[in-house]
Amino acid sequence: xxxxxxxxxxxxxxxxxxxxxxxxxxxxxxxxxxxxxxxxxxxxxxxxxxxxxxxxxxxxxxxxxxxxxxxxxxxxxxxxxxxxxxxxxxxxxxxxxxxxxxxxxxxxxxxxxxxxxxxxxxxxxxxxxxxxxxxxxxxxxxxxxxxxxxxxxxxxxxxxxxxxxxxxxxxxxxxxxxxxxxxxxxxxxxxxxxxxxxxxxxxxxxxxxxxxxxxxxxxxxxxxxxxxxxxxxxxxxxxxxxxxxxxxxxxxxxxxxxxxxxxxxxxxxxxxxxxxxxxxxxxxxxxxxxxxxxxxxxxxxxxxxxxxxxxxxxxxxxxxxxxxxxxxxxxxxxxxxxxxxxxxxxxxxxxxxxxxxxxxxxxxxxxxxxxxxxxxxxxxxxxxxxxxxxxxxxxxxxxxxxxxxxxxxxxxxxxxxxxxxxxxxxxxxxxxxxxxxxxxxxxxxxxxxx
Numbered sequence: 001x002x003x004x005x006x007x008x009x010x011x012x013x014x015x016x017x018x019x020x021x022x023x024x025x026x027x028x029x030x031x032x033x034x035x036x037x038x039x040x041x042x043x044x045x046x047x048x049x050x051x052x053x054x055x056x057x058x059x060x061x062x063x064x065x066x067x068x069x070x071x072x073x074x075x076x077x078x079x080x081x082x083x084x085x086x087x088x089x090x091x092x093x094x095x096x097x098x099x100x101x102x103x104x105x106x107x108x109x110x111x112x113x114x115x116x117x118x119x120x121x122x123x124x125x126x127x128x129x130x131x132x133x134x135x136x137x138x139x140x141x142x143x144x145x146x147x148x149x150x151x152x153x154x155x156x157x158x159x160x161x162x163x164x165x166x167x168x169x170x171x172x173x174x175x176x177x178x179x180x181x182x183x184x185x186x187x188x189x190x191x192x193x194x195x196x197x198x199x200x201x202x203x204x205x206x207x208x209x210x211x212x213x214x215x216x217x218x219x220x221x222x223x224x225x226x227x228x229x230x231x232x233x234x235x236x237x238x239x240x241x242x243x244x245x246x247x248x249x250x251x252x253x254x255x256x257x258x259x260x261x262x263x264x265x266x267x268x269x270x271x272x273x274x275x276x277x278x279x280x281x282x283x284x285x286x287x288x289x290x291x292x293x294x295x296x297x298x299x300x301x302x303x304x305x306x307x308x309x310x311x312x313x314x315x316x317x318x319x320x321x322x323x324x325x326x327x328x329x330x331x332x333x334x335x336x337x338x339x340x341x342x343x344x345x346x347x348x349x350x351x352x353x354x355x356x357x358x359x360x361x362x363x364x365x366x367x368x369x370x371x372x373x374x375x376x377x378x379x380x381x382x383x384x385x386x387x388x389x390x391x392x393x394x395x396x397x398x399x400x401x402x403x404x405x406x407x408x409x410x411x412x413x414x415x416x417x418x419x420x421x422x423x424x425x426x427x428x429x430x431x432x433x434x435x436x437x438x439x440x441x442x443x444x445x446x447x448x449x450x
Contacts, residue, residue, distance in 0.1 A: 330368030
């Protein structure tokens with residue numbers, strides 16, 4: 001059976017109400033018994049005081065006398081207390097058949113005893129002059145009956161309230177949870193791409209954090225879907241050109257003679273390589289953007305990683321007579337993904353190689369900072385014409401050499417975000433572009449994807 005919020009709330013409230021009901025019923029019973037005990041004991045005290053006030057001054061004149069009926073009478077014979085009266089010498093002057101005379105016990109003037117299967121409450125006291133000692137006893141059956149008469153109606157009323165409470169609570173909770181059902185209906189009829197904002201003036205205060213969290217989640221999903229749609233459209237657009245060029249060159253090669261055929265096949269091979277590079281970069285960008293944490297993070301030296309990247313780029317730089325330099329200072333060690341940072345460095349150097357002029361210069365500087373490690377790549381090219389668009393997919397600045405895909409800086413930006421770093425673009429002292437990459441020394445769990 002599927003869990004029910006109504007049943008869960010009713011069960012927990014019923015358990016709490018039952019515990020409170022039992023505590024209240026117990027307290028009421030104990031309090032009623034205490035009050036009735038006091039009334040019962042006061043009745044014995046008043047009876048004893050009334051008898052002692054009416055006895056004669058000389059005990060001898062009391063022999064064979066009867067106590068006035070008005071002192072011990074009640075509405076029923078069973079409610080009359082029994083009285084035993086003694087003189088100062090301990091002789092019994094007045095006795096009772098229902099309850100025998102007991103031995104005096106000054107240590108317990110008021111006590112409870114058992115006699116013939118019944119429990120009796122016995123009061124013993126003497127008069128002011130010490131001439132008489134009286135014992136007044138009454139069965140506790142009368143007290144129990146009085147307790148039942150007083151407490152039973154109250155307990156029955158509480159029991160009826162306890163039985164009526166669950167359906168009342170269930171109905172109240174069902175009505176109180178109606179905003180949840182309304183939210184469910186609003187989400188059920190909403191379009192997948194046009195989910196309405198749930199948080200408004202109609203949402204109760206207790207549901208506001210939930211609806212705000214749902215709104216934030218929907219907003220993140222909307223951005224993710226929009227990014228994926230844009231990514232798919234851009235990829236389809238960019239792949240259309242090399243595919244068309246490849247098909248055209250292959251058609252021309254099939255129709256051409258032997259000499260021009262090689263030229264067309266070379267151009268087809270170049271288009272195929274460009275498409276292969278583009279597909280590889282698209283897959284890499286998609287993988288990095290969808291990642292939520294660094295699985296292969298480990299200790300590395302960014303200066304050494306930059307040196308390896310420069311050595312790999314040295315052959316391309318030599319063709320155009322470019323000067324490459326590397327400078328490092330401070331502690332350049334950090335914990336990061338060597339594979340992803342190697343890709344980022346390769347893309348940054350590839351971008352610099354495309355923009356630097358012949359016999360130009362590319363300078364790489366790695367330095368340790370208080371917050372982490374900083375990597376700066378400068379070139380002597382023409383710089384960035386529009387820094388605000390840098391990092392956009394398929395954006396190729398004017399003056400780029402070769403047929404770049406426009407995904408290099410987008411990949412660098414995604415890798416930097418995954419490392420909780422910061423990527424900045426500026427004018428370099430060499431006259432061209434400067435790219436600054438700041439990375440923390442230790443990565444944390446990646447934030448939620450925007």
